[in-house]
Amino acid sequence: MSQQENTTRLQRQLPSHAEGPQGDSGHRPEGEVPPSPYSHQRAPAPLTVLLADAQPAIRHGVRSVLERISGISVVGEAATADEVLAETSRCRPDVLVVDPLMDEPTGTHVISRVLRMTPDVGVLVFSSDDDDKSITSALHAGARGYLIKRANADQILRGIQAVAAGEAIVDKSIADRLSVLIRPATGQYYYPFPQLTNRERDVLDRIAAGKSNTAIARELALASKTISNRVSTIFGKLGVADRAQAIVLARDAGLGHG
The missing domain is CATH 3.40.50.2300 (Response regulator)
Incomplete structure (x- = not known):
């Protein structure tokens, strides 16, 4: 090609996004009140x-x-x-x-x-x-x-x-x-998550393996509260809503098999 x-x-x-919410004509349904010219809602x-x-x-x-x-x-x-x-x-x-x-x-x-x-x-x-x-x-x-x-x-x-x-x-x-x-001959992973710190990557790898926060805290010799905070940070950085989504994302990237 x-x-x-x-x-x-x-x-x-991709389809054109030029049409407004009222369709091709742009007319408002009868009785609908137009937005006030004084309302200013900041667009993202x-x-x-x-x-x-x-x-x-x-x-x-x-x-x-x-x-x-x-x-x-x-x-x-x-x-x-x-x-x-x-x-x-x-x-x-x-x-x-x-x-x-x-x-x-x-x-x-x-x-x-x-x-x-x-x-x-x-x-x-x-x-x-x-x-x-x-x-x-x-x-x-x-x-x-x-x-x-x-x-x-x-x-x-x-x-x-x-x-x-x-x-x-x-x-x-x-x-x-x-x-x-992403697993070179040394057996160590290269993670496709550059936004995570090394410690956060260690936690994510264990999350992908299905381990609980308590088990992760025990393995890393850290407090459970510390692990909980890191898990929340990881979810935010990955843009996932919960543990299940994080596991799917991490496993798709090859984590959790160590």
């Missing part, structure tokens, strides 16, 4: 996105999709690793969508450099490369998500929203082999 065809495909996959801040890819057609295709979504703002573009660092520093985006291979031989080093500079940004890799080495390198560098460029518009949108919420997300073709990819 050509770059132009790929761009056109992305543009067609948009989720900001920086697009980084050496190919202008890819950046244009993703931008065209995102600009049709309410609540998302594309704040910049970059074509090289140096531009990524400059634009990230300038824009401070919520999410960086990046193809790490745009600036060989730098590769995924740009991810770790971005996260050292702005640790709160969520990094979503959007690449045509799905070999094990590239995926492992990106996750190890701190990427929260990894999608292949054949992903459709809905998948791209979900990926951006997931990493913005602190969640991990990978392409379906990667998910089945993820637990193997």
